[in-house]
Amino acid sequence: MTTKRDPWNILYFLFLVLMLAFCALPIYWIYTISIKHPVDALSMPPSFIFTPTLDNFRTIFEEDFFSPFFNSLKTSLLATFGTILLGAPAAYAFSRWEGRPLKNTQLWILSPQMIPPIVVMVPFFLFWTTLHLTGTHIPLIVMLILANLPLCVWIVKGFFDDIPIDFDESGMLDGLNRVTVFFRIALPLNLSGLVAAGGFIFIQCWNEFTFSFLLTEEGNKTLPVQIAQFITPTGTLWGQITAASVMATLPQIILLIFLQKYLVRGFSMGLK
Amino acid sequence: MGDHLKVRLLNPLKRLSQRNKVLFWMLVPCLAFIFILTIYPTVYLLFVSLTSYNTMEKGSMKFIGLANFGTFLTDANAWHAFWISMKHVVVTLSLELVLGTLTAIAAYKLLNKWYSRWLRTIVLLPLMVPSVVTGITWAQLFSPTNGFFSYLASKFGLYSVGFLGDASTAFSSLVAIDVWQWTPFIFLMILAGLEALPAEPYEAASIDGAGRTRTFWSITIPLLKRNFLITIILKIIFSFKVWAEIYMTTRGGPGNLTETLNVHIFNVAFVNNNFGYAGALSFVYLIILNVILLAFFKALFPKNAV
Structure with missing residues (x-):
């Protein structure tokens, strides 16, 4: 038995993935900066791979x-x-x-x-x-x-x-x-x-x-x-x-x- | 007639049934709280707007009649702020309606997949973020020194795009921020509407051989009319409250290109300390808001005189 697949669903899915990226990326961006060293946080181009640190949290807690x-x-x-x-x-x-x-x-x-x-x-x-x-x-x-x-x-x-x-x-x-x-x-x-x-x-x-x-x-x-x-x-x-x-x-x-x-x-x- | 009126005015409680009498007293604290705290600021606002009160000048609270309102009529900055506010509301609302509705339809079609719940949670995230954090997030994303979008623009050969600091892009950047924060709201409201749609009209349409586009425009959109109306009213209410996002990013700049009414009133009151004039501006703003919202509520509840 085969279920009929709606080809439109692929379009819907792609559109949703785009919206998802649009909604989630800014939050992801801020969350990653919070665990970056100051050097990584201010680098240009932005560092996508970095060693995470909790220093920023330690500073604000102190x-x-x-x-x-x-x-x-x-x-x-x-x-x-x-x-x-x-x-x-x-x-x-x-x-x-x-x-x-x-x-x-x-x-x-x-x-x-x-x-x-x-x-x-x-x-x-x-x-x-x-x-x-x-x-x-x-x-x-x-x-x-x-x-x-x-x-x-x-x-x-x-x-x-x-x-x-x-x-x-x-x-x-x-x-x-x-x-x-x-x-x-x-x-x-x-x-x-x-x-x-x-x-x-x-x-x-x-x-x-x-x-x-x-x-x-x-x-x-x-x-x-x-x-x-x-x-x-x-x-x-x-x-x-x-x-x-x-x-x-x-x-x-x-x-x-x-x-x-x-x-x-x-x-x-x-x-x- | 006179006696009748007296009875009505003096003994409104007597007309209540025994049960309603208790319910009436349950309403009183809430209604009194709201009544006092809406009447008081309105009256005080009108009073302040008739004076030349400046918080930095002692004894400046002098009655000057309608002079502040006269100043407003010829104040190009205030009219400019009003225009920017309107433009902001209309542009963001149109973009968000299209994007939000499309997202809602897409999510509705993929409703029963294992990932739909997670998908929805992630799309709704921006609604949960405090306005201050929204401002900071986008100030960072648009930052010319190390922002993500500046980096992205440089990949396309566009160097030194100012985004929030540039006269040509500042307003569009603010629109982008609003679209990010409020598209999920339209999505949420329209998806709820879609989920509550009855099945019969669709069965009838499919028997009649109506296509996908035809069904959407002739059935889905008319059935969702009320949902759209409520969504638009609420979004306009939220739009007129926007302040922190702008304060944290452009502060109305460059120049006064992104100065909305809220930003303008804040500057007049708390930067220039001109409370009298700020009061007059607030009062005019209140009246404009009331007219707009009343028109919408009349459309929403046609039988009740609001």
């Missing part, structure tokens, strides 16, 4: 790396937690609302998601500096929550919509009220949705640059801000900058493998 790294971890985790804390109940309410659906309210809350951070930086910068809070992580965390809350509500609402309302009804018959139904039935059933939304929001917070750049100071800056500072007036420290970039992309690449099937929901803001 210098100012862990403090920004943990600042990023702290702000991203707190912001993710805060977003879900505010967003999950609202998502449940939107999903279970009786009567005329709150479509307009739902569309209205998307607005913070659409505004470019630079546009609101003038008022927010003045606000947070007047309160003398730029030495703390509070401004950044609040901004991150604001930027991700609409997304969180829409994604999590999508997941709640998938849970049949009968589950809630049977809980109510057993004497639970709305609040206890939410905590004892809806939330546990929606755990995977919350993890997916949380993972996606964490990546967004971890990657965020504009707010971090303008609302943190020398002592409490995040990893992207620290990386940007490796470009110095006297030249770019390519070894250090690429090593730090590797450390700043590893968490997302690991999360990507696990979160892939929820990625559409994340990036589409749950719009259908």
Whole structure:
């Protein structure tokens, strides 16, 4: 028995290989520079064969790396937690609302998601500096929550919509009220949705640059801000900058493998 | 009528059913948070834009009426930045739509191969990279001293191509960066649309003897219309946020050839410290954005007045 082979598949395959190279090469390039000696990193033509070294990583670990790294971890985790804390109940309410659906309210809350951070930086910068809070992580965390809350509500609402309302009804018959139904039935059933939304929001917070750049100071800056500072007036420290970039992309690449099937929901803001 | 209005305004909660009342209180924290933090900056922005506030000059917060908006109308740099932003959005979006759709179709045809999952993961990688790292990566690839693309160009006999530093190539180089980062997004969205397509129209088409091209244009594209609309809206939203990639590579240069509105507003506010004027620019930008997005949302949700 022979299966009919579509000759077009070869074309598709070749096109995909090209796209694959286009997407992967820049990342491969940065990853290899991070394990090159400075001599290899700066040579022209570029050295494709070289003896790998971990010197660049050793240098950044000895210098100012862990403090920004943990600042990023702290702000991203707190912001993710805060977003879900505010967003999950609202998502449940939107999903279970009786009567005329709150479509307009739902569309209205998307607005913070659409505004470019630079546009609101003038008022927010003045606000947070007047309160003398730029030495703390509070401004950044609040901004991150604001930027991700609409997304969180829409994604999590999508997941709640998938849970049949009968589950809630049977809980109510057993004497639970709305609040206890939410905590004892809806939330546990929606755990995977919350993890997916949380993972996606964490990546967004971890990657965020504009707010971090303008609302943190020398002592409490995040990893992207620290990386940007490796470009110095006297030249770019390519070894250090690429090593730090590797450390700043590893968490997302690991999360990507696990979160892939929820990625559409994340990036589409749950719009259908 | 007056009484009726009073009841509606004073007792909106009474009109809610017993169940909705609890749900209403679950909504309140989230809605209040978003409401306060969107109304506050908008009002404050309008207020600052009516003053001559400069962060470096003490007592410069003087009310000057609409003077900043008048300055904007005759400010060639601002209009240039607006033009660059629009050009950036349109050029990148068109390129990414074509490339992303083709990639999605190719991946869809090869869906059930053993390597399809890995293939997809690798194509999606650029979406996961922080904008700062994207900027750095491409600054290195385009670097005239030891960048990969400079090396590649020299292989073709093109020496000293400036890429990001050259007036003739700077904008195209920024487009290339955007295409790298966002084509995977179009790919992701369109592939999801393709996977959700119903089988019946295709069976009907094949019975009617429709060819490959005809099926694509008459069935696949119309069925994916909504997916394309959503993808385009979202990409425009993402496009208007682009700042770090440009800040890390060209900073708007050479001259102001790649200065988008975001870069321009950042320079006016945080380099020239002219907060009053930056506020006015931001406000105009907000209105333009609202008009564009409202038009798209009207198309997306025709029955709901947004």
